Amino acid sequence: MEQRKIKVAAVSYLNTKPLLYGIERHPVREEMELTSDYPARIAQQLIDGEVDMGLIPVAVIPRLKEHHIYTDFCIGAGSEVASVCLFSEVPMEQVERVYLDYQSRTSVMLATILLKEYWKSDAELIRSTGEDYRQKIKGTSAGLVIGDRAFEQRLVSPYIYDLATAWLDHTGMPFVFAAWIANKELPAGFIARFNEANGIGFAHLDEVVAENPYAHFPLHEYYTRNIDYRLDDRKRAALQLFLEKVWQYS
Numbered sequence: 001m002e003q004r005k006i007k008v009a010a011v012s013y014l015n016t017k018p019l020l021y022g023i024e025r026h027p028v029r030e031e032m033e034l035t036s037d038y039p040a041r042i043a044q045q046l047i048d049g050e051v052d053m054g055l056i057p058v059a060v061i062p063r064l065k066e067h068h069i070y071t072d073f074c075i076g077a078g079s080e081v082a083s084v085c086l087f088s089e090v091p092m093e094q095v096e097r098v099y100l101d102y103q104s105r106t107s108v109m110l111a112t113i114l115l116k117e118y119w120k121s122d123a124e125l126i127r128s129t130g131e132d133y134r135q136k137i138k139g140t141s142a143g144l145v146i147g148d149r150a151f152e153q154r155l156v157s158p159y160i161y162d163l164a165t166a167w168l169d170h171t172g173m174p175f176v177f178a179a180w181i182a183n184k185e186l187p188a189g190f191i192a193r194f195n196e197a198n199g200i201g202f203a204h205l206d207e208v209v210a211e212n213p214y215a216h217f218p219l220h221e222y223y224t225r226n227i228d229y230r231l232d233d234r235k236r237a238a239l240q241l242f243l244e245k246v247w248q249y250s
Contacts, residue, residue: 007050014148017211031193046181056181057107058242062247064183078164080162081162087159093119098111099133151214174234174238176235176239
């Protein structure tokens with residue numbers, strides 16, 4: 001009897017491409033069903049048990065009945081992340097409302113925490129439900145834009161507030177936006193092979209960039225300077241601090 005393949009979901013953003021490069025080329029690919037979508041959708045699939053593991057926004061962890069953080073890799077940042085930002089036409093102290101991106105619960109929660117604790121803002125927070133609200137970022141209305149669309153917005157908005165930079169200033173710690181999280185314990189052999197596959201792309205970044213032509217931002221710089229993919233002890237401590245704040249603001 002053929003063993004059931006492990007259902008794995010990955011974010012479809014450019015920041016996952018170095019991880020997926022190796023996964024698609026490693027023999028472990030034959031052991032899984034791999035799908036992709038935007039972060040919040042994958043998170044819901046993991047909550048509902050439709051997938052076994054996903055590269056999901058870490059703010060979802062408290063909503064899982066059981067969770068396991070696997071691999072030595074994540075979507076993190078130790079300085080400016082560039083692709084998770086608040087955008088506006090006016091300085092932060094003049095912002096009266098903020099539209100929040102529906103695509104990632106982690107970024108929404110991080111923005112909420114920073115607006116309250118770091119910027120001391122009492123701006124109205126407006127959660128979007130699937131529409132593209134970027135045209136509403138004007139006057140005293142700001143917007144949280146993440147992922148590939150944030151690169152486009154960087155060319156439009158005069159004020160850009162990078163959330164990873166603000167978190168670092170606020171806490172002195174790096175940030176973890178997403179990690180490989182499972183809703184059940186998975187076989188150790190599979191995880192070891194999957195972890196190995198995650199690392200392959202970093203020796204082939206030129207190929208990763210060549211496979212994903214993108215005009216709005218230099219991807220090699222993004223993969224080596226903005227995103228920090230190592231899930232080390234310092235990031236795990238930062239993740240724990242963030243989850244404590246998630247409980248506080250939920």
